[in-house]
Amino acid sequence: MTPDDLVLTRFGVRFKGRLFPATIGRHGITRHKREGDCATPSGIHTVIGMMFRPDRIAASRLPGWAVPIGPQDLWCDAPDHPDYNRLVHAPFHASHERMHRADPLYDLVLLTDWNVGPSLPHKGSAIFLHQMRRPGYPTAGCVAFSRPHLLWIARRLHLGAKLIVRP
Secondary structure (H helix, E strand, C coil): CCCCCEEEECCEEEECCEEECCECECCCEECCCCCCCCCEECEEEEEEEEEECCCCCCHHHCCCCEEECCCCEEEECCCCCCCCCCEEECCCCCCEEECCCCCCCCCEEEEECCCCCCCCCCCCCCCEEEECCCCCCCECCCEEECHHHHHHHHHHCCCCCEEEECC
């Protein structure tokens, strides 16, 4: 582990010598992630991207590798679709989640390499680091932070950083 790793503990996420309160999936941490199980997968996950809502967060507040989320951006969560666990664009008729949401949860999203390249059906999709609804409110499997903490982390995180989740 290095100070540039994000390390999930039972108290939150440690990063660059600071501890940030965080929420995880409502069913805790699992070694056997399945689509829809509402659990956060254990393991060492690499941060492979950053997306943001440019109408809500200025690009100048983020690293140059952050890319904007547009109104047509979706994330495929249909396990039997060839684009499972990938960014897709509307119109898209298989099951998906909107990246351009009315609420602020995905105003800033750090993408992880969970179940990518190639994606295995039913092994879980969209394991992101994103904004929490409110303190203590669980996610569907992601790791969530307050908006100020997520922005602080995003400005200091490098592409390829590790998220370490132990069971």
